[in-house]
Amino acid sequence: MIDDILAKFDGAFAENTIRAYRSDFIQYQAWCSQNKLGPIPASAETMALYVDYLATIRKSATIRRRINSLGTVLKLSKHYNPTNQPEVILAIKRMHRKIGRAQQQATPLTKPLLNQLLSTCDNSLRGLRNKVLLRLGYETMRRRSELCAFKFEDICKGANGKPAIRLNFSKTDQFGTGKILPISQELFDLLEKWRSMISDEGYILRSMMKVIF
Numbered sequence: 001m002i003d004d005i006l007a008k009f010d011g012a013f014a015e016n017t018i019r020a021y022r023s024d025f026i027q028y029q030a031w032c033s034q035n036k037l038g039p040i041p042a043s044a045e046t047m048a049l050y051v052d053y054l055a056t057i058r059k060s061a062t063i064r065r066r067i068n069s070l071g072t073v074l075k076l077s078k079h080y081n082p083t084n085q086p087e088v089i090l091a092i093k094r095m096h097r098k099i100g101r102a103q104q105q106a107t108p109l110t111k112p113l114l115n116q117l118l119s120t121c122d123n124s125l126r127g128l129r130n131k132v133l134l135r136l137g138y139e140t141m142r143r144r145s146e147l148c149a150f151k152f153e154d155i156c157k158g159a160n161g162k163p164a165i166r167l168n169f170s171k172t173d174q175f176g177t178g179k180i181l182p183i184s185q186e187l188f189d190l191l192e193k194w195r196s197m198i199s200d201e202g203y204i205l206r207s208m209m210k211v212i213f
Contacts (some may be wrong), residue, residue: 001040002026005077014169016145024069042074044085051091060101067092114138125197126208132194133205135187136165146170150204152195155188156180163188 002025006018013021025039028050032039037046047067054063071083082088107113117134121127137147150165158164158180167179183191191204 002029002073005073009076021069021073024066025073028066028070040074041080042070042082043080044082044087047082047085048087048091051088051095055095055098060096060099063095064092109134109138111138128190128194128197129205129208132190135190136183136204139183139187140165140167140181142167142170148203148205152191152201152204154204155191158182 002022009018029039067083071081074081121130154166156164156166163183164180165183167181
């Protein structure tokens with residue numbers, strides 16, 4: 001069922017987004033099957049029960065994301081979307097009162113922490129790759145998927161002539177408008193050293209297996 005629905009989404013969403021939609025719907029479908037309920041057409045009562053169930057095993061941020069995901073899948077596949085109905089809204093409010101809505105934040109990569117991590121990197125090929133990863137993440141402040149998407153071809157000069165790197169896509173720029181991010185001369189030199197060591201173009205960050213072999 002979900003494969004037929006998501007086939008229509010192909011090209012309109014990022015692969016990671018479609019993967020998340022598939023996972024969220026499959027879990028919802030499995031829960032419906034276990035409770036002898038129909039996933040489609042979805043009802044407000046069923047969705048509210050699903051929220052109540054998730055409140056016993058998941059954090060509030062995860063639950064909100066799953067319900068939003070299911071709502072998008074149902075709406076864009078022209079099925080009834082009950083996620084904005086009073087029963088579901090009240091279930092989400094119950095969930096917030098029961099488990100709260102605070103979201104645990106990731107530990108920020110501060111300069112002292114960056115230096116501490118860099119000090120553990122040796123002068124091997126792997127150590128150089130890890131230095132690139134740490135500095136690129138620290139200076140650009142990008143998500144994991146965005147860091148992995150950077151290519152050597154994206155390294156450029158900014159309007160002021162200083163080193164920069166082009167961000168072609170991001171979570172908030174799904175249509176590839178692009179953005180130029182300034183980087184330090186230190187990172188630029190490190191990137192050039194890494195490029196010369198692996199004698200390659202393409203993705204900057206890659207598996208060491210692909211570098212060695």
